[in-house]
Amino acid sequence: MVQINPSILLVDDEVPFVETMAKRLAKRDLTVDTAFGGREALKKLDSGGPSTIDVVILDVKMPGMDGLETLAAIKSAHPNVEVIMLTGHATVESAIEGMKGGAYDYLMKPCEMDLLMSKVNEAVDKKRAHEAKILDARVRMHALRRES
Amino acid sequence: MRLNPSRPNRYYRALTRNLVLFVVVVSLLPLLFTGAILLYQFEQAYQSKVEEHLEVLLKKHRRTIDAFLHDRLADIRVLTRSLTVAQMKDSSLLQTKLNLLREEYNGVFVDLGLVDPKGLQVAYAGPFNLIGANYAGAKWLERARADEYFISNVFAGFRGSPHFIVAAHKRLNGQDWLLKATIDFETFNALVENIRIGQTGFVFILDRKGELQTKPRQEVVLASGAWREILALPLKEGKVTIIEQADSLDRETIYAAASLKNSSWIICAQQERSDAFMHLLRAQQAALVIFVLGGVAIVLVSLLLARRLVRRIAEADSQKEAMNEKMIEAGRLASIGELAAGIAHEINNPVAIMVEEAGWIEDLMSDDGPLSEETLAEIQRAVQQIQEQGDRCKQITYKLLSFARKTDPTVKEVSINRLVEEVIGLVSQKSRYGGVKIITDLSAGLPPVAASPSELQQVLLNLVNNAVDAIESDGGTVEVITSQEQGDIHLTVTDTGIGIAESNLARIFDPFYTTKPVGQGTGLGLSICYGIINKLGGEIKVTSVKGKGSAFTVTLPADQNNNPASASAEQAEQS
Numbered sequence: 103m104v105q106i107n108p109s110i111l112l113v114d115d116e117v118p119f120v121e122t123m124a125k126r127l128a129k130r131d132l133t134v135d136t137a138f139g140g141r142e143a144l145k146k147l148d149s150g151g152p153s154t155i156d157v158v159i160l161d162v163k164m165p166g167m168d169g170l171e172t173l174a175a176i177k178s179a180h181p182n183v184e185v186i187m188l189t190g191h192a193t194v195e196s197a198i199e200g201m202k203g204g205a206y207d208y209l210m211k212p213c214e215m216d217l218l219m220s221k222v223n224e225a226v227d228k229k230r231a232h233e234a235k236i237l238d239a240r241v242r243m244h245a246l247r248r249e250s
Numbered sequence: 251m252r253l254n255p256s257r258p259n260r261y262y263r264a265l266t267r268n269l270v271l272f273v274v275v276v277s278l279l280p281l282l283f284t285g286a287i288l289l290y291q292f293e294q295a296y297q298s299k300v301e302e303h304l305e306v307l308l309k310k311h312r313r314t315i316d317a318f319l320h321d322r323l324a325d326i327r328v329l330t331r332s333l334t335v336a337q338m339k340d341s342s343l344l345q346t347k348l349n350l351l352r353e354e355y356n357g358v359f360v361d362l363g364l365v366d367p368k369g370l371q372v373a374y375a376g377p378f379n380l381i382g383a384n385y386a387g388a389k390w391l392e393r394a395r396a397d398e399y400f401i402s403n404v405f406a407g408f409r410g411s412p413h414f415i416v417a418a419h420k421r422l423n424g425q426d427w428l429l430k431a432t433i434d435f436e437t438f439n440a441l442v443e444n445i446r447i448g449q450t451g452f453v454f455i456l457d458r459k460g461e462l463q464t465k466p467r468q469e470v471v472l473a474s475g476a477w478r479e480i481l482a483l484p485l486k487e488g489k490v491t492i493i494e495q496a497d498s499l500d501r502e503t504i505y506a507a508a509s510l511k512n513s514s515w516i517i518c519a520q521q522e523r524s525d526a527f528m529h530l531l532r533a534q535q536a537a538l539v540i541f542v543l544g545g546v547a548i549v550l551v552s553l554l555l556a557r558r559l560v561r562r563i564a565e566a567d568s569q570k571e572a573m574n575e576k577m578i579e580a581g582r583l584a585s586i587g588e589l590a591a592g593i594a595h596e597i598n599n600p601v602a603i604m605v606e607e608a609g610w611i612e613d614l615m616s617d618d619g620p621l622s623e624e625t626l627a628e629i630q631r632a633v634q635q636i637q638e639q640g641d642r643c644k645q646i647t648y649k650l651l652s653f654a655r656k657t658d659p660t661v662k663e664v665s666i667n668r669l670v671e672e673v674i675g676l677v678s679q680k681s682r683y684g685g686v687k688i689i690t691d692l693s694a695g696l697p698p699v700a701a702s703p704s705e706l707q708q709v710l711l712n713l714v715n716n717a718v719d720a721i722e723s724d725g726g727t728v729e730v731i732t733s734q735e736q737g738d739i740h741l742t743v744t745d746t747g748i749g750i751a752e753s754n755l756a757r758i759f760d761p762f763y764t765t766k767p768v769g770q771g772t773g774l775g776l777s778i779c780y781g782i783i784n785k786l787g788g789e790i791k792v793t794s795v796k797g798k799g800s801a802f803t804v805t806l807p808a809d810q811n812n813n814p815a816s817a818s819a820e821q822a823e824q825s
Contacts, residue, residue, distance in 0.1 A: 116603060122603065163683055166685060168683070190594060190595040190598040215609050
């Protein structure tokens with residue numbers, strides 16, 4: 103299997119935050135795309151397809167479509183994509199809600215880059231392992247068909 | 251409900267006075283009515299009792315006197331029947347009979363005498379020497395001859411002392427002899443004189459012409475007044491007539507009369523009213539004393555209680571004022587608490603950016619080799635960004651500090667428009683995340699308002715905060731409008747939120763009333779707004795349609811010192 107760089111979608115309404123964070127993640131050999139709101143993020147996921155983006159880093163508190171709504175939409179349209187929630191102190195409860203809604207993990211803002219990287223890597227591994235299992239299952243199914 | 255910070259003493263004095271009046275009237279009126287009714291009934295009962303008593307007394311004595319006179323007459327008749335004229339002519343026999351009678355009747359009989367048909371007294375027994383006395387032409391003799399039996403009025407006669415005569419006929423050969431007996435006036439008089447009624451009442455006897463037949467115990471005036479009236483009346487046998495009048499000395503007196511001796515005499519009684527009604531008067535006096543003392547006690551006690559009560563009320567009022575101050579302070583902190591989440595997030599965002607920029611610089615500097623031109627430019631950009639975000643933090647903390655400082659009730663000149671802008675700045679972050687658009691329409695050149703800036707700020711913050719909260723996640727608009735109308739400044743906060751149910755509208759200014767979930771609202775915000783606006787002499791009104799939104803309008807009087815036009819208009823209104 104060819105190991106390609108994990109692909110990340112960074113979603114937050116704070117433009118300077120998104121821009122700088124994107125640069126830092128790119129420097130750590132991640133493929134980074136950005137969105138400044140929930141709808142934009144969904145659009146990017148839809149156009150790119152689930153295979154191009156592995157992990158979404160999603161701010162909980164955003165005007166318009168907030169983090170939790172976005173999470174629900176992502177999980178229903180692209181169940182394989184892992185989501186890491188970013189939250190301020192006041193919205194930890196929403197982060198927990200997000201975990202219940204299928205988010206991989208959450209981090210407090212501002213966050214340690216090392217911690218974020220390790221979470222991203224874990225999430226990517228999980229997603230890829232999961233995809234591998236699906237692939238495996240498909241191969242087995244085809245083999246069974248051929249035998250019969 | 252007008253909160254007056256320091257109620258004038260006049261208010262408490264009026265309260266005391268009303269309380270006292272109320273208690274006194276309520277307690278004295280029933281007392282007065284009961285007393286009056288009871289006394290009136292008692293007086294009626296007593297009056298009839300007194301009259302009845304007099305009636306019974308007079309009837310009894312009338313009978314006694316009639317019986318006495320009748321008995322004396324009977325004595326003489328027995329003599330005339332048992333003796334012949336010849337026997338009666340014998341003075342010594344008469345003397346024997348007189349002695350017998352005197353023994354038997356305690357000296358009631360004074361003398362006995364026989365008067366011949368010509369009017370000469372032919373025989374006599376008694377203390378005076380009256381043999382040969384000629385009664386021809388005497389009035390009593392004429393009357394006695396006309397009647398079968400005769401009892402005369404009291405008269406002086408030959409002896410010159412009051413007496414009366416009892417006489418009976420003895421007929422012999424067609425000639426009319428008359429046996430007469432003189433009745434001792436003193437004995438007869440004692441029958442009547444000794445009758446006492448109370449302290450002042452007495453009894454006497456009159457004939458129909460108003461001549462005294464007995465000696466009254468006191469001087470009586472017969473020529474005028476009550477007795478004259480009674481004598482003019484046709485007195486019926488066996489009936490007692492009672493009248494009440496003032497006597498010659500102006501004392502209310504009760505007069506009673508009944509006829510006797512075949513209506514030729516009248517038995518009379520008179521008694522001073524105050525004596526007859528002594529017990530009633532005593533009861534009246536006692537009642538009056540009790541009423542006066544009770545009234546004084548009631549007035550004193552109610553005065554004491556009212557004073558104590560009003561003092562308590564005044565204390566409670568001042569405590570309430572202190573509580574109000576504290577409540578405003580608490581409500582202020584509560585509204586800041588409600589804002590805290592938004593503000594924390596607002597600060598957290600620039601902080602996160604700064605941390606990221608710092609991390610980015612670190613990343614860039616960790617590269618090996620000398621820093622390229624490009625990298626340096628990037629570091630410079632990052633540093634500038636950190637400064638920008640630091641500035642953002644500073645502004646947020648400044649805004650917050652302006653609210654968190656202690657409430658200062660000092661009245662200053664406040665510009666409403668500037669206050670609105672400050673408050674909206676503070677709420678903007680929260681509203682942005684709620685999808686709420688805040689629009690302002692601030693009328694330029696508004697006169698300042700005399701108020702405590704921190705208190706007014708709190709009113710605005712509460713109203714705008716509530717408006718933003720009223721709008722649900724799908725977004726909406728909050729509009730803040732200021733305007734001026736004559737001397738008043740209007741501030742309206744309108745939202746397109748969920749609105750307020752009509753049943754709740756009346757309660758929204760009540761303290762601790764809230765529809766927010768537990769832990770999210772104290773229910774103090776609007777009640778504090780109400781208190782503050784009232785204190786400033788303004789008013790706060792609300793209109794709301796469920797599902798459409800609400801509008802809160804605050805009306806405040808403009809600062810008179812800075813608005814000569816409106817001040818003179820007010821003066822014109824007052825004059």
